[in-house]
Amino acid sequence: MNAKKAKESYDGKIDNLMAKIEEKEDELKSRDIEKDSLIDKILELTYFSLESDEEAINYFEEQGYDAKKLELTISDQIISQNKAGADNPIVPFGGMEGHMAINKVRLLNHKWIIADFTDGVYWGQLFIIYDVRKDGVVDFEVEQSFLYPKS
Structure with missing residues (x-):
C-alpha cells in the first residue's frame, strides 16, 4: 500500500512540474514573438535613416x-x-x-x-x-x- 501511495504522490508531483514547464515554455515562446515583433518594428522605424x-x-x-x-x-x-x-x-x-x-x-x-x-x-x-x-x-x-x- 505504501508503495502505491508513494508512486501516486510522485506521479502528481511530476504532472505538476510538467505543467509548470509547459507554462514556462509558452511564456518564452510569447517573449520570442514579442522580441521578433520589436525587432521588426525597429527595422521598420530605421528604414529611412x-x-x-x-x-x-x-x-x-x-x-x-x-x-x-x-x-x-x-x-x-x-x-x-x-x-x-x-x-x-x-x-x-x-x-x-x-x-x-x-x-x-x-x-x-x-x-x-x-x-x-x-x-x-x-x-x-x-x-x-x-x-x-x-x-x-x-x-x-x-x-x-x-x-x-x-x-
Missing part, C-alpha cells in the same frame, strides 16, 4: 568619412545653431511665443535630412538637402518647411 542605408554609408566611406561620426557632426552643426535669445537661422519662421529652436534631426541618407523645430508653442518640420563638400564643409538648404497651426 543613414545608419541603415548601406548605399549612403558607402558613399561617405568612399569620400573618406566615417558615416556615424559624420552623422553626429552634422546633427550637432544644426542643433548648435540654437542660441539663447535668437531663432535658429535654419528655421525659416520667426518665433512667435519664443525663439525657434531645432529639437530633433534625422539624416535620412547621404543627401536628405528631416528636422523638428518649435518656439515652445508653435512647431513644425523641415526637409533639408545637404552636401558635404570635398573640404569637409557641410552646406544646408531648406527645401521644404511646414509650421503647424496653433490648436
Whole structure:
C-alpha cells in the first residue's frame, strides 16, 4: 500500500512540474514573438535613416568619412545653431511665443535630412538637402518647411 501511495504522490508531483514547464515554455515562446515583433518594428522605424542605408554609408566611406561620426557632426552643426535669445537661422519662421529652436534631426541618407523645430508653442518640420563638400564643409538648404497651426 505504501508503495502505491508513494508512486501516486510522485506521479502528481511530476504532472505538476510538467505543467509548470509547459507554462514556462509558452511564456518564452510569447517573449520570442514579442522580441521578433520589436525587432521588426525597429527595422521598420530605421528604414529611412543613414545608419541603415548601406548605399549612403558607402558613399561617405568612399569620400573618406566615417558615416556615424559624420552623422553626429552634422546633427550637432544644426542643433548648435540654437542660441539663447535668437531663432535658429535654419528655421525659416520667426518665433512667435519664443525663439525657434531645432529639437530633433534625422539624416535620412547621404543627401536628405528631416528636422523638428518649435518656439515652445508653435512647431513644425523641415526637409533639408545637404552636401558635404570635398573640404569637409557641410552646406544646408531648406527645401521644404511646414509650421503647424496653433490648436
